[in-house]
Amino acid sequence: MNVMLKRILEHLVHTGSLKVTDPKGTISTFGDGSGDPVHIHIKTPHAQRAITFDPMLAVPEAYMDGELDILEGGVLGLMRIAFQNMGSGGIDATWSKAIEGLRHAFRRLQQVNTTSRSRRNVQRHYDLSGELYRLFLDDDMQYSCAFFDHLDMTIDEAQAAKKRHISAKLKLQPGQTVLDIGCGWGGLGLYLAKTFDVDVQGVTLSTEQHAVATDRAHAQGLENRVHFELKDYRNINERFDRIVSVGMFEHVGVNHYRTFFDKCATLLKPDGVMLLHTIGRSGVPWATSAFIRKYIFPGGYIPALSEVAPVIEKSGLVITDIEILRLHYAETLNRWSERFAVNRDKAKAIYDERFCRMWEFYLAASEAAFRWQDLVNFQIQLTRRNDALPMTRDYMSKCERALEMRDMGHRKDAPVSQQGEENAPAKPARRRRVTGK
Known part of the structure; x- marks a missing residue:
């Protein structure tokens, strides 16, 4: 040596x-x-x-x-x-x-993610063969951090729990419109439409994901309720009751945070709710891993909360809830690595040995960063009005429990709704008339 x-x-x-x-x-x-x-x-x-x-x-x-x-x-x-x-x-x-x-x-120079460059960056990763992702993801093809109520959950169970967890924070009502920014293979949008009787528009820059998501909507008979488009979020002009974005913000780039949140503020109706789910840092801002940036997610960046919150404040959006998911992504990546190892020969048949070694390193190194460094997941709930949501978080847990019962087969035919006086936004207190004796 x-x-x-x-x-x-x-x-x-x-x-x-x-x-x-x-x-x-x-x-x-x-x-x-x-x-x-x-x-x-x-x-x-x-x-x-x-x-x-x-x-x-x-x-x-x-x-x-x-x-x-x-x-x-x-x-x-x-x-x-x-x-x-x-x-x-x-x-x-x-x-x-x-x-x-x-x-x-020099991280800002590496993240000039214009519309055309963002599309090229997405193609580098998300337009890989869908068969590759089926080798290690859950059946619903959720390619983001799962939610582990307990460590012996399967990846399918934990991803189902993630969808329930996110749904509960959106406080959905039947007939509402939902925008899914970075919709992936469509699993979350389809789940919301079926479970809450809402209309969903999903957008992605990946042609592979768009094709799969569209086929799934038709196969499930939801093409009239869920529509997927090959479009940049910056080119959307409608307004929505709800906005959800899972695993997409990591590709926005620190230069474009103001653009992202300003656009979301214009797309969200005055009484609307948004849920942002993204990888983040519990520590100070730092550079993207050189290996990840070069080979896995070009143009990607993992923000510290100190880089995100000030931009949200300037956009006029109100932060109503922040949850930090610790170690959940480490467990997710662990399950993905195990599945990839079992199906390694199939992955090699699709690509080659060098690709398999790259993917093994990506999954394991990412798990290590969530276990032993400062990577976490942020779930940030946003509104435009301070009174758009109830005063406490009770409505989240109630909805989540109802969804779990439904998914387990109990009350299968009962619609899941977050309506009810106990979940209604707080009303101004009635002033008492003070009289003299």
Whole structure:
């Protein structure tokens, strides 16, 4: 192993058990020997040099190209050691902090997501074969953070719970209109239409997702209630009772946050409600992972709450509720990784070995970031009026329980409604007339 990389690893890895075999076959060990062991083999001098100067990008690239193998511990184990020896925002080693600092400084240049560029970015990821996603997603093809009431839930159960959780926060009523920004393969929009008797318009920039979602609406006989369009949200002009956006805001880009929330404010009716579900950071703003930005989500960015809230305030929208989902996405990614591993040969038949190694690294590294770094999920509820929703959150839990009973087969024919005096928006208190005695 070259002297510089060895000194870096000695400086970086204080906890854990890391063993490294270099291109000459020499084995070096790092850490205090605690935890599950991880053993990697850096097979070429080229990979060793690249890892020395830019490990956050070079390690996944070397793994994709077969220049680095993980002999013990897997990608998740390697990322656990890396992240547990890091600060929450970056690596303690000065050389890597400088690289990541530059990426953070230039992040706005990487996120000039115009309408045409946004479409190209989406095509890079979401227009991959639908068969690939069917290999590891749930039956409804929900490609976002699930909601785990308990850890022994299946991915299908947890994704169903996620739809109930989001629906309850929208406080839907029959006959309302709903806009789904970034509708994916249509599962949430179809669920809302069937469950609440509402009309849904979903928009996406992915031709693959649009085709699948449209076919699903026709197959379920909902083409008159749910309409999916291949359209940028910036080109929508109607107004809606409800707006929901799940897993799309990560692709907006920090330069366009004001545009996004200003547009949502104009699309939402005066008494409307919006629910934004997005990956976020519990820590300070930081750069997108170089590997994720280059190979998985070009133009993507994970915001800190401090970057989002001020823009919402300027748009005139009112933040009525914020929930932070911790570790839910780690569990989601864990289930996806397990399913992908089972179906790896099928994925390889669709693409190739390099793609499979890239996808394995993406899923495992993402799980690690949610377990051991500062990634979380935000669910932000928004309105235009302070009195558009009840004064307490009781209506959410009541609706969620009713939906769960319905999904379990109880009261199957009963419509789910969030109407009722107990769930009505708070009314101004009646003033008492004060009289003298």
